[in-house]
Amino acid sequence: MKKYLLPIVALAFAACSSNEQQASYSVVPLPQEVNLTQDSPFKLTRSTIIAYPENNPLLKRNAEFLAEYIAQSTGYTLQTKAIKEGESATGCITLGLNSEITNPEGYKLSTSAEGIRIEGQTENGVFYGIQTLRKSIPAVAQGATVLLPAGEINDAPRFAYRGMMLDVGRHFFPVEFIKEYIDLLALHNMNTLHWHLTEDQGWRIEIKKYPKLTEIGSTRNRTVIGHNTDQYDNTPYEGFYTQDEAREIVRYAQERYITIIPEIDLPGHMLAALASYPELGCTGGPYEVCPRWGVFEDVLCIGNEKTLPFLEDVMTEIIDIFPSKYIHIGGDEAPRTRWAKCPKCQALIRAKGLKADKEHSAEDRLQSYCMAHIEKFLNEKGRQIIGWDEILEGDVAPNATVMSWRGSAGGIKAAQMGHDVIMTPNTHCYFDYFQSTDKANEPYDAIGGYVSVEKVYSLEPTEGLNDEQKKHILGAQANLWTEYILSPEQVEYMVLPRMAALAEVQWTQPEKKDYKDFVKRLLSLVHLYQRDGLNYAKHIFDIQAEISTPQAGSSSERTAQVTLSTVDNAPIYYTLDGSQPSEKSQQYDNTGITIDKTTQLQAIAIRPNGSNSRVLKRDFFFNKATFCPIQLTGIQPSPKYTYAGAPMLVDGQRGSDNFASGDWLGFIGGDITAVIDLGKSGNEIKSVATHGFVSLGDWIMGCKEMRIAISDDGQSYREIATKAFPVKTAPGTRGIEDYSIDFDPVQTRYVQLTLKTAVLPEGHNGAGKPAFLFLDEIEIN
Numbered sequence: 001m002k003k004y005l006l007p008i009v010a011l012a013f014a015a016c017s018s019n020e021q022q023a024s025y026s027v028v029p030l031p032q033e034v035n036l037t038q039d040s041p042f043k044l045t046r047s048t049i050i051a052y053p054e055n056n057p058l059l060k061r062n063a064e065f066l067a068e069y070i071a072q073s074t075g076y077t078l079q080t081k082a083i084k085e086g087e088s089a090t091g092c093i094t095l096g097l098n099s100e101i102t103n104p105e106g107y108k109l110s111t112s113a114e115g116i117r118i119e120g121q122t123e124n125g126v127f128y129g130i131q132t133l134r135k136s137i138p139a140v141a142q143g144a145t146v147l148l149p150a151g152e153i154n155d156a157p158r159f160a161y162r163g164m165m166l167d168v169g170r171h172f173f174p175v176e177f178i179k180e181y182i183d184l185l186a187l188h189n190m191n192t193l194h195w196h197l198t199e200d201q202g203w204r205i206e207i208k209k210y211p212k213l214t215e216i217g218s219t220r221n222r223t224v225i226g227h228n229t230d231q232y233d234n235t236p237y238e239g240f241y242t243q244d245e246a247r248e249i250v251r252y253a254q255e256r257y258i259t260i261i262p263e264i265d266l267p268g269h270m271l272a273a274l275a276s277y278p279e280l281g282c283t284g285g286p287y288e289v290c291p292r293w294g295v296f297e298d299v300l301c302i303g304n305e306k307t308l309p310f311l312e313d314v315m316t317e318i319i320d321i322f323p324s325k326y327i328h329i330g331g332d333e334a335p336r337t338r339w340a341k342c343p344k345c346q347a348l349i350r351a352k353g354l355k356a357d358k359e360h361s362a363e364d365r366l367q368s369y370c371m372a373h374i375e376k377f378l379n380e381k382g383r384q385i386i387g388w389d390e391i392l393e394g395d396v397a398p399n400a401t402v403m404s405w406r407g408s409a410g411g412i413k414a415a416q417m418g419h420d421v422i423m424t425p426n427t428h429c430y431f432d433y434f435q436s437t438d439k440a441n442e443p444y445d446a447i448g449g450y451v452s453v454e455k456v457y458s459l460e461p462t463e464g465l466n467d468e469q470k471k472h473i474l475g476a477q478a479n480l481w482t483e484y485i486l487s488p489e490q491v492e493y494m495v496l497p498r499m500a501a502l503a504e505v506q507w508t509q510p511e512k513k514d515y516k517d518f519v520k521r522l523l524s525l526v527h528l529y530q531r532d533g534l535n536y537a538k539h540i541f542d543i544q545a546e547i548s549t550p551q552a553g554s555s556s557e558r559t560a561q562v563t564l565s566t567v568d569n570a571p572i573y574y575t576l577d578g579s580q581p582s583e584k585s586q587q588y589d590n591t592g593i594t595i596d597k598t599t600q601l602q603a604i605a606i607r608p609n610g611s612n613s614r615v616l617k618r619d620f621f622f623n624k625a626t627f628c629p630i631q632l633t634g635i636q637p638s639p640k641y642t643y644a645g646a647p648m649l650v651d652g653q654r655g656s657d658n659f660a661s662g663d664w665l666g667f668i669g670g671d672i673t674a675v676i677d678l679g680k681s682g683n684e685i686k687s688v689a690t691h692g693f694v695s696l697g698d699w700i701m702g703c704k705e706m707r708i709a710i711s712d713d714g715q716s717y718r719e720i721a722t723k724a725f726p727v728k729t730a731p732g733t734r735g736i737e738d739y740s741i742d743f744d745p746v747q748t749r750y751v752q753l754t755l756k757t758a759v760l761p762e763g764h765n766g767a768g769k770p771a772f773l774f775l776d777e778i779e780i781n
């Protein structure tokens, strides 16, 4: 792998340098307790030995890991040596166990001029001490003597479950890359890889009793182009892991104290299995390994007498490969439509007396029946199940651990019910979402959404729970769904450095968390990513712009104030005339920039090493409505898409090309009415415009009709214009739409806009249901 190339090259230079470099324990994730003394540091040199207790093969392996890590930084490979249990070898880095350490993954790292000792209650803890030591040493310290400050670190993780999920169903990643991903988990002190192995678009694990699952189910003949357009690439896409390969990966992970939790997602997301064994579906097919992305109506037929034995057989082989306590059985996104019409499913519903009530349909209970059956089967084999939060819809399998993904609400509910929970809310933990709101500047496409490093960092997994309920939060995890993630390099880009932010959520106690401090510490870890040739995302080095606008109506001043900053205080240069900024442009002086008219602000941070920021671009559009008081008198935006509310519609800034960026208000289920107070009567106006973001795949459609009415007293309105807009219904429709009406000039104080929302079209997953309307910036001229 590319990551090991650099130290080998570096060896050539090692012999001739005799520099000293300073280590720092300010690592990610931040240790719980670091006590430094004024004593002399430990000097790590090429002759330092790593000692481990004889007859402990795990600590021997840990010693070898440490030697490899140090070699990656310094270019020299330390010798390892077995010593008698309890002995401390002077001048060495000594590994050992210490039963007084209370947390099974905790460690103590003590440093003095005489040596370093890393102790854990278990070998796992020692491994995390090694990770801390490794990250303390500068990433590039070729041939250097490294000075490690004297003192003691006492550290232990906050959560016992610290995970990352990888979906290999939509796109397949080779064994070598799964190992690299595991190495990344280890670097970030994580201990669980949730491996999502089966999908509509591909079945990726060999099951010997059902060979067609991989003979047929691991290949799709074509893949949709873009975001569910009606075009396909007509190129077969394939891949699966043999059981031997999966076992090899389990072993590789175990060596790094990482548990692999396999997921067989059932009863939905099963089209690849249905294409292989059509008799397991309600209609009998024909089925195709799915070439599109989304949620599909064809799911396993639970009423079919072959289905549960099939699942039991699959699980039997899965638990033989994966020794994990938990097996993930999915449970998400399984439409009930086929079951509602299937004679076999309806017969089972009757036979089992499954009844609808106010909250749940009989078909919801059929899904619960299936999940509970598989849970019982696995429990009898000594395993526990995890399911996505949909398993709360119906009767939750009694011992299930719930993985909360549709925000945190499902997890909160499950913890209140006494279930264990793993928090993976899409608001903070979906690493398939964009990392910036500026898609034009992104090297890769993404599924949508917006989850920045700072957003990940802000997750508090136990929020909303009392002390008793908090005990049910086992930990947190990020999910990497791979519909739009095609290559290992793209995986690296999506997870780094968001994984670092997550690591601190998982490991560090909340009172010690501080985003600004984290970002400073992150810089050292980024040096390591850089050294290893990892394709990390660089958004944290971009310019941060904070834009303060007058609270609507509170000020007569109609100006926006922009402050700019970077994590490393790099000098920033800007222009206000639409030209490309450079060192020759105006230098930002930290007092802020005042915007009082239609302007394009462009800014760049210039760094001596040439790693300049991307150009920040912000457009401001001033018009008669800008910063005026505004009220929404019809439906309100839905809570997830409300942000700063109605004033955002007149803040001089139009929404970006990402509807989840925080600039678009999202409405659903009725007409939108906005009233803008232009401040005094007699304002002459002749046009009104606004903008929508349409994304049919995300249940967002355009505006059907806009009406304009005016008033001088804000009580009685006179309609002056109305216009219908054609609503696009083609699958894959996505982008910004403009809605404007021109009319003969009129004089007014109040302007009322009414916008009609649409219903999802025939053929859409949600046909007949209300569509969202995403709105930004109302402009009156």
Ligand code: ACM
Binding pocket: 332, 333, 388, 405
């Ligand atoms: C999920 O994102 N469907 C769990």
Ligand code: ZN
Binding pocket: 281, 282, 300, 301, 302, 303, 304, 338, 339, 342, 343, 344, 345
């Ligand atoms: Zn059925």
